Amino acid sequence: MKIHPPTDPAIIKELLDKAHTVYYDDDPDCFVDIYDSPSLADANTDNKPQRVLVIVHGGYWRQNIDCHRRLDVAKWLIDRQETVVCVEYRRGERGAWPQPLVDVQHAIALLRKRYPHSQLVALGHSVGGELVLLASHLFDVVVALAPVTDAARIYAEGKGDRAAEKYFGSNATQELLKSASPRYQLCPSVPTLIVHGAQDPEISLTHTLDYISASEFFGHVDAHIVADVDHMDLVDPRTSAWLPTWAWINNHQKDE
Numbered sequence: 001m002k003i004h005p006p007t008d009p010a011i012i013k014e015l016l017d018k019a020h021t022v023y024y025d026d027d028p029d030c031f032v033d034i035y036d037s038p039s040l041a042d043a044n045t046d047n048k049p050q051r052v053l054v055i056v057h058g059g060y061w062r063q064n065i066d067c068h069r070r071l072d073v074a075k076w077l078i079d080r081q082e083t084v085v086c087v088e089y090r091r092g093e094r095g096a097w098p099q100p101l102v103d104v105q106h107a108i109a110l111l112r113k114r115y116p117h118s119q120l121v122a123l124g125h126s127v128g129g130e131l132v133l134l135a136s137h138l139f140d141v142v143v144a145l146a147p148v149t150d151a152a153r154i155y156a157e158g159k160g161d162r163a164a165e166k167y168f169g170s171n172a173t174q175e176l177l178k179s180a181s182p183r184y185q186l187c188p189s190v191p192t193l194i195v196h197g198a199q200d201p202e203i204s205l206t207h208t209l210d211y212i213s214a215s216e217f218f219g220h221v222d223a224h225i226v227a228d229v230d231h232m233d234l235v236d237p238r239t240s241a242w243l244p245t246w247a248w249i250n251n252h253q254k255d256e
Contacts, residue, residue, distance in 0.1 A: 004232035058126025063092025065237035076237040136188035149211040152177035197229035
């Protein structure tokens with residue numbers, strides 16, 4: 001199994017020094033780190049479309065994994081003059097379900113007010129993918145990287161050292177688990193891409209394939225299955241998964 005260390009601490013410090021942090025609720029975990037493109041103010045003044053890349057992190061609902069742990073994709077985007085927002089939300093014991101989803105919804109409401117003329121593009125990884133799929137109606141474009149699409153199945157399989165059981169509780173009902181599962185909710189109505197690595201040990205590729213198969217009856221979800229990558233490779237812009245993902249995002253950019 002590959003080892004995927006967190007983002008270099010020097011890079012984390014560099015980005016945090018640049019971030020404009022805004023709180024969307026009265027809780028230390030309810031904030032967004034904003035990295036504005038230098039051209040955004042002029043674009044909004046002229047009412048021109050401008051996209052904002054909204055990153056929602058994963059971590060199997062664990063409190064000890066936050067939005068600052070892996071910032072490689074954020075840095076890649078910022079270095080290319082994109083406007084980037086990293087969303088934090090309540091999780092673990094401090095954020096029982098559906099709090100993470102509610103928090104993400106509140107964060108997006110704040111961003112809609114801040115960027116009224118902007119295209120909001122979601123980039124969610126793992127549980128972050130679950131959250132952006134469930135909140136897809138609030139975005140203009142959604143990209144879910146190795147998303148949790150079926151929390152009940154993750155629970156039954158004991159993935160992530162029984163992460164779902166630890167988060168939802170040993171007596172979690174099917175109703176609760178399905179409420180946290182895009183598989184059992186409405187299919188996204190906006191352009192949506194799911195990217196999944198065939199070597200993913202954390203969330204089996206079959207989860208995504210089954211979700212896509214089910215979504216065909218209700219809408220259309222694009223898929224990019226990458227043969228040689230695993231779960232964490234999808235948040236590393238140096239891997240083979242990233243450039244095709246970026247090309248898809250650019251193909252769905254709102255016209256000027």
